Amino acid sequence: MGRLNGSFTPAEIEVRDMKGEFPRLRSNFPPNKDTVCVSHGSYMIIQFIADNPGWWFLHCHLDFHALIGMAMVVRVGTDADLRGLIPPNFPRCNNFAPPGF
Structure with a gap:
């Protein structure tokens, strides 16, 4: 998760992601959740x-x-x-x- 400064199109986000600007936290023991909180102007990457x-x-x-x-x-x-x-x-x-x- 992180914070974005500004507005971006989906295409711009995809380009930034391909450049590795949105790091992933990989874990062998991920949390077992059905809800995540995302602050205003922030993003959350989930894998399930x-x-x-x-x-x-x-x-x-x-x-x-x-x-x-x-x-x-x-x-x-x-x-x-x-x-x-x-x-x-x-x-x-x-x-x-x-x-x-």
């Missing part, structure tokens, strides 16, 4: 083993922050990995209606 198939939403704790881009979806696995895990009547995008409608 994703072994639970599905679509997982990573987000900031404030809804407004998620609306302005501080959120992402991580897809774990392939379509074949997900077959049989999704109930046949599970709501899909654009077809959800609350019960009774």
